[in-house]
Amino acid sequence: MRETPTRQRLIIDFEKCCGCFACAAACPEKRIAFSDQGTERRFSAPGVCSGECETCRKVCPVDAIVLEPFPLEDDECHPPALTWTLPLVRCRRCGEPFTTEKIRRMTMEKLTMLLEAPDAVSDWVPVCLACRRIEEAHRVRTATRTLPDPLR
Amino acid sequence: MEGTVRERVMVRLERCVGCRSCEMACRVAHSRSGILRDAVCEEPRPLRRIFVEQAADSPAPFLCRHCEDAPCVRCCPTGALAFDEESRLVVYGVERCIGCHACVMACPFGVIQPGRGDGYVVKCDRCVGREEPACVEACPTKALVLESRFLSERRRRTAIQFVQAARGGPRVEDMLASGSP
Numbered sequence: 213m214r215e216t217p218t219r220q221r222l223i224i225d226f227e228k229c230c231g232c233f234a235c236a237a238a239c240p241e242k243r244i245a246f247s248d249q250g251t252e253r254r255f256s257a258p259g260v261c262s263g264e265c266e267t268c269r270k271v272c273p274v275d276a277i278v279l280e281p282f283p284l285e286d287d288e289c290h291p292p293a294l295t296w297t298l299p300l301v302r303c304r305r306c307g308e309p310f311t312t313e314k315i316r317r318m319t320m321e322k323l324t325m326l327l328e329a330p331d332a333v334s335d336w337v338p339v340c341l342a343c344r345r346i347e348e349a350h351r352v353r354t355a356t357r358t359l360p361d362p363l364r
Numbered sequence: 365m366e367g368t369v370r371e372r373v374m375v376r377l378e379r380c381v382g383c384r385s386c387e388m389a390c391r392v393a394h395s396r397s398g399i400l401r402d403a404v405c406e407e408p409r410p411l412r413r414i415f416v417e418q419a420a421d422s423p424a425p426f427l428c429r430h431c432e433d434a435p436c437v438r439c440c441p442t443g444a445l446a447f448d449e450e451s452r453l454v455v456y457g458v459e460r461c462i463g464c465h466a467c468v469m470a471c472p473f474g475v476i477q478p479g480r481g482d483g484y485v486v487k488c489d490r491c492v493g494r495e496e497p498a499c500v501e502a503c504p505t506k507a508l509v510l511e512s513r514f515l516s517e518r519r520r521r522t523a524i525q526f527v528q529a530a531r532g533g534p535r536v537e538d539m540l541a542s543g544s545p
Contacts, residue, residue, distance in 0.1 A: 234463045234464040271463070319439065323438075323470060327435065327438075337469065344474030345473060348472070348473050349417040349418070353419040
């Protein structure tokens with residue numbers, strides 16, 4: 213009889229991973245790490261993870277994580293640590309990298325599908341947060357200049 | 365039902381002088397201690413939910429508009445962000461949030477930001493437990509006002525103008541034609 217495994221092998225589908233770092237944020241032991249370097253987001257995760265925890269698999273919005281039981285006594289072959297990178301995109305306005313290319317594409321697709329005005333989506337999704345506010349500030353200013361002050 | 369609706373904050377752009385008092389008040393209101401003296405030393409630093417941006421030379425404050433059919437709510441895969449029919453606000457439930465930042469990407473106004481410390485994202489909660497949000501309270505020029513006050517003030521102005529017209533000022537028709545009140 214085999215004893216119940218208390219370790220799990222971490223299998224990540226790099227093709228599916230969108231680079232949102234929900235897993236890194238959720239991991240109670242902070243074993244999944246990421247950092248943005250230049251125009252890449254680099255991830256690292258252990259090949260084998262201890263315990264019964266399934267947090268990372270549960271939180272992944274694209275179901276890219278699979279956890280497989282890994283026998284305790286199998287110390288000979290140790291699956292290597294996982295590393296993968298995802299390209300970042302630059303803000304259309306300021307040129308700073310702000311999210312992964314995949315997340316931008318997914319947000320575009322999702323919003324185009326959900327909103328009635330599909331063309332409007334490209335107005336803000338390729339722009340970083342601070343630039344969205346600045347662009348909106350300019351739009352609002354332009355709009356209010358042509359209207360009379362409601363309180364005067 | 366009536367009475368539980370939380371009034372939204374209106375922005376009177378023409379009054380904003382860009383002093384950023386609202387940003388400071390927001391940070392303090394969302395700090396652990398709740399007072400300025402201790403908030404400045406807190407780690408992680410308390411984040412603001414309101415942003416004063418400069419458009420050309422004119423400042424413009426931005427905060428969550430609590431949209432009825434919001435892109436952030438639609439993009440949230442877990443329902444952590446939801447439109448609360450009772451308070452008429454977009455509320456954030458941290459316990460459901462997985463931190464995928466789909467809402468951050470979806471918001472057209474860039475007012476949902478990645479969080480530090482407690483909560484994965486940070487957005488305006490219209491100051492839970494306060495009748496008047498901290499930003500409205502702090503605004504020295506009353507550029508930020510609550511909906512009801514905005515409307516009542518507008519009615520008052522209109523009434524004044526009609527009275528003036530009745531006393532021999534410009535004709536009401538001329539006032540309406542010029543776009544004011």
